[in-house]
Amino acid sequence: MKDYSILLYYCYTQIEDPEQFREEHHRLCLDLNLRGRIIIAAEGLNGTVSGLKEDCEKYMAAVKADPRFAKTDFKVDYSDKHAFAKLHVRHKPEIVHSSLRNIDPNKRTGxxxxxxxxxxxxxxxxxxxxxxxxxxxxxxxxxxxxxxxxxxxxxxxxxxxxxxxxxxxxxxxxxxxxxxxxxxxxxxxxxxxxxxxxxxxxxxxxxxxxxxxxxxxxxKCYVFDNRLTVDVNKVNPTVISQCYVCATPSDRMVNCANPSCNIHVAICESCGHEMQGACSEECKNHPEVRPYDGSGYYQKETNGYNPFKGLKRTKANA
CATH class of the missing domain: 3.40.250.10 (Rhodanese-like domain)
Structure with a gap:
């Protein structure tokens, strides 16, 4: 039985003071031990987070209890561990970078x-x-x-x-x-x-x-968490991508082991080991190449990570 939930959600709605809401939302996520990436803007909320099932249930209930986000549609998947190593709650001009800031989906959309x-x-x-x-x-x-x-x-x-x-x-x-x-x-x-x-x-x-x-x-569907891709088709699944190195059919998505390259491409398991997670000989021999553990995913350094970073008040003073 998988104990963790992974949530994917968004809601276009007006937020009068997005920076204040960002801080309140950051604290809510900390209290519920959630990890992930959340973007808050004057136009709404966009996030993908992971946490224990009961904590995610509390989070969804808290979000929907706010009339501004009552219509939020949560997509819920399950995992045996966190899909993220960190929590980031950020205030940005848009909840998805679109260059279409003039468009309000609440007024007109498909x-x-x-x-x-x-x-x-x-x-x-x-x-x-x-x-x-x-x-x-x-x-x-x-x-x-x-x-x-x-x-x-x-x-x-x-x-x-x-x-x-x-x-x-x-x-x-x-x-x-x-x-x-x-x-x-x-x-x-x-x-x-x-x-x-x-x-x-x-x-x-x-x-x-x-x-x-x-x-x-x-x-497979590319996702923005540690899994990189997920299966979608349970009816007539197929593989359409090819190994970046040898061109054999493969949907095994990896990040190039060279951090200066870091492209997201399909590399089969055989080439992954032969190339040590790199997409080319040049990247394989790069002086900063990262150790390959067989997954093709490289977690960003967590040294010095402080989940309270960005909060204006400490818990003691809240």
Whole structure:
């Protein structure tokens, strides 16, 4: 039995004093022994955290008890340990870096499709499935026949819309991402740019896997925690990525052992050991190459880590 929960969630809502809320939320997470990454902005809340099941239940209840976040949709997975080594609660201009700060998804966004609705629509002739994630994410897993964009970061998405207009303006556009947050602004931007029939997969790939079996999602889903990727498809799974070194089929995602490179690519187990976790001979022989433990994941140094860093008040003075 797995004792830990991993939560993925977001909520677009107005926060009047995000810095004050950041401090309050930071303290809540500390009290519940949570770890992970949380972003707070005037436009809302975005996070992925891990903790013991009972602590995560308390956290979800506390978040939803605040009327501003009552509609938050938590995607819950389970693990036998923490998915993070640290806790970071940060105040930023946006809850996802998009270069679309003028867009408020609460005013206008694409029609939300629940996983089963998305599953029924995705294969229609007048539909285009649009992946709004970065290239390293969709290279390891994506929906069958999805349109992907050569972008390294979501902030590059707006620059690709003119190309989409030329090919797909009269189609029904079904957008999707990992948990749904990017689609909120991506679909809204498509509507702003003149697309008329725009939809989004509510809860993203993760919820689709949990509620619709993940059918026709090919490969694995890239996630932003220690796991790197997770299985989604329980119906017709397949491997679409290739080993970066030898080009054999592999969905074993790793970070290059050279910290100056650190690219996220698929490397098979055999090449992983032969290359000692590096993506090339040059990286393998780099003077700062990290010891390879077979996982391909390199935890950032925790020396000197202070979970209370950033709080304006100590617990004793709270």
């Amino acid at each position: 029609i939300h499709l629940e996983p089963e609705e998305f599953k029924k629509m995705k294969d229609s002739e007048d539909v285009v499935i649009l992946d709004v994630r970065s290239d390293y994410e969709f290279n390891v897993g994506r929906f069958k026949n999805a349109v992907t964009l050569p972008i390294e970061n979501f902030r590059d998405f707006p620059a690709k819309v003119d190309e989409l207009k030329e090919k797909y303006k009269d189609k029904k556009i079904l957008t999707y991402c990992t948990g749904g947050i990017k689609c909120e602004k991506a679909s809204a931007f498509l509507l702003e740019q003149g697309f008329e029939n725009v939809y989004q997969l509510h809860g993203g790939i993760i919820k689709y896997g949990m509620e619709a079996g993940g059918e026709d999602f090919e490969g």
